Amino acid sequence: MKFEHLKFVRVGVSLLFFVLTAIIFLDFSNLVPPAFAGGVLYLQFVPSMLKFVTLLSIGVAGFLVVLVLTILFGRIYCSTICPLGTFQDIIGFISRRVRKKKIYRVTPPHNLLRYSLLGATAVALLLGNGLLLNLLDPFSNFGRFCTNLFRPVLLGVNNAGAWLTETAGLYWLYRVDVKNIGMEALVFPLLMLTLVGWLAYRRGRLYCNTVCPVGALLSLISRYSLVRIAIDEGDCKGCGLCEKVCKSECIDRKLKTVDFDRCVGCFNCFDVCPRDGMTFLTPWNRGKFTVRPLPSARRPAVKRTDQVQVPADERRRQIIFGPLLALAAWQGVPQREKKQIVSTKASTVPELRTSAVSPPGSRSVEHFTSTCTACHLCVSACPTRVLAPALLQYGVFGILQPTLEYRSGFCNYDCVICGEVCPTGAILPLPLEEKKLVQLGIAKFVKENCIVETEGTDCGACSEHCPTKAVNMVPYKGKLVIPEMKPDYCIGCGACEHACPTKPYKAIYVDGNPVHKPARKPEAKQIDQKVDYKEDFPF
Amino acid sequence: MDRREFIRRSVGGSIVAGSAFALGDYGRLLAATPSPKPNAYDLVAVKGGEPDDMFDSAIEALGGIGAFVKKGQKVLVKPNIGWDVTPERGGNTHPKLVSRLVQHCLNAGAKEVYVFDHTCDNWIKTYKNSGVEKAAKDAGAKVVSGESESYYHEVDLPKGKRLTKAKVHELLLSADVFINAPILKHHSSSRVTIGLKNSMGMVWDRGYWHRNDLHQCIADFGTYRKPDLTVVDAYYVMKQNGPRGVSLSDVLTMKSQIVATDPVAADAAAAKIYGVEPRDIPHIAYAEQMGLGKTALETLNIKRIKL
Numbered sequence: 015m016k017f018e019h020l021k022f023v024r025v026g027v028s029l030l031f032f033v034l035t036a037i038i039f040l041d042f043s044n045l046v047p048p049a050f051a052g053g054v055l056y057l058q059f060v061p062s063m064l065k066f067v068t069l070l071s072i073g074v075a076g077f078l079v080v081l082v083l084t085i086l087f088g089r090i091y092c093s094t095i096c097p098l099g100t101f102q103d104i105i106g107f108i109s110r111r112v113r114k115k116k117i118y119r120v121t122p123p124h125n126l127l128r129y130s131l132l133g134a135t136a137v138a139l140l141l142g143n144g145l146l147l148n149l150l151d152p153f154s155n156f157g158r159f160c161t162n163l164f165r166p167v168l169l170g171v172n173n174a175g176a177w178l179t180e181t182a183g184l185y186w187l188y189r190v191d192v193k194n195i196g197m198e199a200l201v202f203p204l205l206m207l208t209l210v211g212w213l214a215y216r217r218g219r220l221y222c223n224t225v226c227p228v229g230a231l232l233s234l235i236s237r238y239s240l241v242r243i244a245i246d247e248g249d250c251k252g253c254g255l256c257e258k259v260c261k262s263e264c265i266d267r268k269l270k271t272v273d274f275d276r277c278v279g280c281f282n283c284f285d286v287c288p289r290d291g292m293t294f295l296t297p298w299n300r301g302k303f304t305v306r307p308l309p310s311a312r313r314p315a316v317k318r319t320d321q322v323q324v325p326a327d328e329r330r331r332q333i334i335f336g337p338l339l340a341l342a343a344w345q346g347v348p349q350r351e352k353k354q355i356v357s358t359k360a361s362t363v364p365e366l367r368t369s370a371v372s373p374p375g376s377r378s379v380e381h382f383t384s385t386c387t388a389c390h391l392c393v394s395a396c397p398t399r400v401l402a403p404a405l406l407q408y409g410v411f412g413i414l415q416p417t418l419e420y421r422s423g424f425c426n427y428d429c430v431i432c433g434e435v436c437p438t439g440a441i442l443p444l445p446l447e448e449k450k451l452v453q454l455g456i457a458k459f460v461k462e463n464c465i466v467e468t469e470g471t472d473c474g475a476c477s478e479h480c481p482t483k484a485v486n487m488v489p490y491k492g493k494l495v496i497p498e499m500k501p502d503y504c505i506g507c508g509a510c511e512h513a514c515p516t517k518p519y520k521a522i523y524v525d526g527n528p529v530h531k532p533a534r535k536p537e538a539k540q541i542d543q544k545v546d547y548k549e550d551f552p553f
Numbered sequence: 554m555d556r557r558e559f560i561r562r563s564v565g566g567s568i569v570a571g572s573a574f575a576l577g578d579y580g581r582l583l584a585a586t587p588s589p590k591p592n593a594y595d596l597v598a599v600k601g602g603e604p605d606d607m608f609d610s611a612i613e614a615l616g617g618i619g620a621f622v623k624k625g626q627k628v629l630v631k632p633n634i635g636w637d638v639t640p641e642r643g644g645n646t647h648p649k650l651v652s653r654l655v656q657h658c659l660n661a662g663a664k665e666v667y668v669f670d671h672t673c674d675n676w677i678k679t680y681k682n683s684g685v686e687k688a689a690k691d692a693g694a695k696v697v698s699g700e701s702e703s704y705y706h707e708v709d710l711p712k713g714k715r716l717t718k719a720k721v722h723e724l725l726l727s728a729d730v731f732i733n734a735p736i737l738k739h740h741s742s743s744r745v746t747i748g749l750k751n752s753m754g755m756v757w758d759r760g761y762w763h764r765n766d767l768h769q770c771i772a773d774f775g776t777y778r779k780p781d782l783t784v785v786d787a788y789y790v791m792k793q794n795g796p797r798g799v800s801l802s803d804v805l806t807m808k809s810q811i812v813a814t815d816p817v818a819a820d821a822a823a824a825k826i827y828g829v830e831p832r833d834i835p836h837i838a839y840a841e842q843m844g845l846g847k848t849a850l851e852t853l854n855i856k857r858i859k860l
Binding site: 043044173177183185188189190191358397398426427428429465469471472473474475477478479480481482483486487493495513515516517536537538539540541543545547548550551552553 | 598600601637665673674675677678682695696697698700701702703704740741742743744759760761762763764765766767768769792793794795796797799800801802803804805806807808821822825826828835850851855857859
């Protein structure tokens with residue numbers, strides 16, 4: 015049977031998912047409607063699974079579709095829907111053109127490593143610790159590449175384009191500053207990009223078959239798939255072309271076997287087979303083909319002379335990089351502001367934060383940190399750039415999960431986009447009017463740091479920006495006015511903190527509510543003044 | 554309308570967009586001709602009309618926009634677009650006023666009219682929800698972002714007392730004509746915000762102002778470049794909870810407008826409309842002391858129009 019068109023279809027579908035997913039993450043102008051993003055990302059395995067657990071709604075059960083696909087046809091998720099998979103294929107494509115000599119060769123599986131990582135990830139998750147999942151999940155890793163690494167590059171290109179067109183008097187584009195991605199947050203995505211990129215360049219889909227927990231889980235399931243790729247001995251002439259194009263390194267031309275639980279369903283082998291050697295084996299057509307079973311322990315014959323050994327240091331690297339990253343990221347609080355000459359006295363009282371602030375709709379820090387995989391889609395979508403990857407604000411286990419970072423922005427009063435785009439349910443959608451009454455934290459006023467107190471001049475930047483007037487200016491010495499907090503009305507948006515000009519410590523800052531609380535509705539006091547348009551001017 | 558009235562209104566620039574096309578170069582020629590100033594007013598105050606109609610009347614009394622905008626010039630119209638609120642909330646300059654201002658400038662032969670603000674809320678949202686972006690674009694203006702530091706370039710303010718340097722948006726540096734189009738409203742920092750305060754939306758680092766005597770910095774920045782015209786929108790006037798406002802109940806519909814060449818006088822008149830003594834607002838008082846204009850409205854030649 016001929017199936018050479020399958021590869022073509024797979025490439026088309028995978029590029030479609032890849033391009034759409036990338037656009038969703040790179041869209042810096044909020045052009046993509048959240049509903050569209052939700053549709054495209056519906057089938058992403060880990061986010062969908064977490065959202066399903068949170069909402070228990072069949073409407074978010076994209077991962078079940080993936081499971082059904084896997085039990086039917088094997089790991090085709092890995093070669094179509096997974097954006098990191100396609101990313102590796104693109105690197106592999108380049109690699110095959112650059113390094114003409116090298117081709118893929120069958121290698122033994124790293125079952126101990128991959129199933130250990132899967133087990134550790136699962137156990138940690140069940141114990142409520144998602145760090146391992148967050149660090150290894152392919153979708154989230156791809157999201158972090160886009161948001162933290164590719165997006166700044168795109169902005170650079172955009173800004174250069176804007177500058178060029180502006181010199182011609184055209185203002186079609188606008189320049190965008192990178193605000194919410196601190197250098198520290200780049201360390202992990204960069205390490206991961208290097209690892210995944212290097213593995214893909216040298217060894218095809220080795221990441222998917224050694225590190226990726228989704229790959230490992232689907233591997234387990236694919237052992238029981240109904241339709242399996244196999245070599246039909248009757249038609250195979252042993253030319254070995256299939257092995258040379260197998261980026262999972264799971265086809266053994268000598269033994270004429272396909273280690274199907276490592277197969278990512280790319281169909282490259284069907285494409286190259288000059289005869290009908292590659293076939294789909296089902297419970298109903300077994301009799302028609304002669305297919306050799308895999309050797310025991312699912313390993314191709316060991317000690318083969320032409321076999322490529324996995325360097326031991328490669329495996330070690332994968333185990334070591336985790337702790338290394340934590341060390342690398344341990345540089346303290348983000349310092350994103352540029353140095354400035356301060357003419358006034360420096361503020362003296364440090365901010366005392368007891369809790370990080372989680373996004374509106376996340377209900378509590380606990381719900382958020384246990385459900386967020388740090389894919390950074392909200393970081394990318396947030397129009398005010400207040401959402402930024404955390405370092406240690408949520409503790410070591412919450413590394414990279416987004417938090418409200420008021421140095422880079424503040425939460426827009428009339429915006430709920432983070433909840434609309436969040437694919438995991440860590441941030442749940444909130445109707446706008448409800449969101450305006452959710453208190454993420456409470457602003458604390460530190461009079462000792464306030465300009466009105468230290469300089470004796472008017473300021474009021476905090477009250478100016480406050481959307482609910484929870485910070486109000488009240489009479490102070492002489493004609494001065496000074497901020498006064500009405501905490502019940504505070505929603506923790508951080509507009510006050512963002513605007514507060516004192517340095518190095520803010521005179522007003524938001525301390526997070528570990529569990530979000532309801533805020534009081536702002537009072538609407540009518541102006542008691544009539545206007546007579548016929549009346550004379552007051553001058 | 555007789556012929557004389559027709560010509561007078563063309564000169565005054567009181568032309569709707571459609572008829573501007575019909576008039577073509579003839580209208581522009583007239584508008585660009587220096588008009589005799591029988592009663593050279595220092596300030597025009599209008600009340601009782603829509604923002605665009607009030608501007609038509611006011612600019613007509615000042616001899617038409619052609620007295621300020623010449624053919625081929627690059628004009629900057631700087632409204633207040635600081636907040637993500639709708640026009641009725643009185644947080645931003647009324648889009649109808651911005652639109653009409655742009656039309657007048659283009660009718661007078663301006664090569665380009667630019668509109669921007671360094672906003673407080675997210676600029677994409679404020680530009681959109683204020684209605685200003687659409688109004689300005691529809692009228693033919695180029696609407697530009699103020700959100701990247703790279704648009705701002707450092708200038709010296711030799712006359713400044715606390716503010717001696719500032720990074721200023723490049724449009725202010727390159728424009729031939731600068732029209733300040735603030736909205737009058739309550740302000741928790743500066744008590745009221747009118748024209749002088751609106752200019753703060755053309756610099757990058759506003760935190761510096763807040764740290765270093767806000768009122769003095771506002772006055773200091775006024776020494777950098779005097780607006781050729783100040784048009785104060787006092788149609789929807791926020792009387793409390795400014796400058797952002799909390800709800801519609803903060804707003805009083807006053808249907809007023811002030812147009813003047815003296816930026817301090819414009820602020821003084823607007824302050825009076827708001828209900829405060831101009832000299833009680835420190836930055837207005839400082840600006841007068843620094844010679845930027847007059848608050849003594851009784852010494853000015855004022856045209857008062859009720860529609």
